[in-house]
Amino acid sequence: MQTRTPLTVITGSLGSGKTTLLRHILSSIPQKIAILMNEFGEIAIDTKIIQGKNVAMADLGGGCVCCSLLGEFEAAVDEIIDTVNPDIIVVETTGVAEPDALVFDIQESLTKVRLDGVITVVDADAMVKYPSIGHTTRMQIEAADIILLNKVDLVTEEQLQAIEAKLQSFNEVAEIVRTQRCQVDLDLLFGIARERLQPEPHHVHQPEFESFSYTTQAILKRECFEGFADKLLEKDVYRAKGFIRFTDRVYLFNFVAGRWELEPFDRDATELVFIGKQVKKYQQEIIDHLKKCEQ
Incomplete structure (x- = not known):
């Protein structure tokens, strides 16, 4: 067997x-x-x-x-x-x-x-x-x-x-x-093997969040982007993540509930995802701000 x-x-x-x-x-x-x-x-x-x-x-x-x-x-x-x-x-x-x-x-x-x-x-x-x-x-x-x-x-x-x-x-x-x-x-974390009786679910899943993405081959100005990140919570963004290309290199960007950080990462271009309950109503405003940060 x-x-x-x-x-x-x-x-x-x-x-x-x-x-x-x-x-x-x-x-x-x-x-x-x-x-x-x-x-x-x-x-x-x-x-x-x-x-x-x-x-x-x-x-x-x-x-x-x-x-x-x-x-x-x-x-x-x-x-x-x-x-x-x-x-x-x-x-x-x-x-x-x-x-x-x-x-x-x-x-x-x-x-x-x-x-x-x-x-x-x-x-x-x-x-x-x-x-x-x-x-x-x-x-x-x-x-x-x-x-x-x-x-x-x-x-x-x-x-x-x-x-x-x-x-x-x-x-x-x-x-x-x-x-x-x-x-x-x-x-x-591994080797738990807990026995469980899981009943068949009967829910209709209604996602609370919506998202949109932004990509560009342009190099972004770091100071401009950091100011942008500081104000993301005001645009109903709960979660944002992706890669940012600055002059020196590309970074992994992580934003959660108002806190954010950058980590050096091996990627080629800027790719970002923004997630929030009503984030799409700010989509154009967010994209316009990012375009202003492009060199």
């Missing part, structure tokens, strides 16, 4: 640190690993961040793996097993995915894999700034076997304790692990 390949689901809200966790896993794990990514936005930024690593990848692209892409997901898993035969499969869902349908599908339809565990990444800083837990975030927390409470360096101990109490009110079983930049002992 063929051994079923363990599959781990990584979920969590937009900008919580899921791709940062993947980068940590890829830099630390010795086993052969395959990754399926389901991104929100027209440009697969996260896939491009991971590309080039010694890893097999499949990108599920524009749509939500928790509902409209389930058929593509099943086909991608089967193809990866048949062509790569990895030791571990990791699925990173989009930040707007509700994982219950995915978990049900893995257990009911995928005979070549077994669900090893669901890892939910929670942004401590965003939990303080936006304390109201939406439906999708609640489902992500409830589905978790392990909750990585990330960005703990950005909040106080008192705030952390309040966040942990809130998380435990939604999920009494999951272990909560505090992390900075998702630095965690990988032995905690």
Whole structure:
């Protein structure tokens, strides 16, 4: 009898640190690993961040793996097993995915894999700034076997304790692990193999967020762009990510809930995705501002 390949689901809200966790896993794990990514936005930024690593990848692209892409997901898993035969499969869902349908599908339809565990990444800083837990975030927390409470360096101990109490009110079983930049002992994440009975979901998924993208071959003026980034929250942007080409080099740009950072990265051109609940009403204004930053 063929051994079923363990599959781990990584979920969590937009900008919580899921791709940062993947980068940590890829830099630390010795086993052969395959990754399926389901991104929100027209440009697969996260896939491009991971590309080039010694890893097999499949990108599920524009749509939500928790509902409209389930058929593509099943086909991608089967193809990866048949062509790569990895030791571990990791699925990173989009930040707007509700994982219950995915978990049900893995257990009911995928005979070549077994669900090893669901890892939910929670942004401590965003939990303080936006304390109201939406439906999708609640489902992500409830589905978790392990909750990585990330960005703990950005909040106080008192705030952390309040966040942990809130998380435990939604999920009494999951272990909560505090992390900075998702630095965690990988032995905690793999080999969970928790038995679970996942009922068939009956929800109609209504994404709360919308997105648009911006690309250019032009070089941007750094000071102009940094001033632009400082005011993104005023334009209803909750999450922005991508690559920025300045005079000296290209940088990876990460923006979440008003905080942003730049990291040197090996890419050729500027590619950005902007995500927010009503962000498209500011689309032209944002693009016009970026064009002003071009040299």
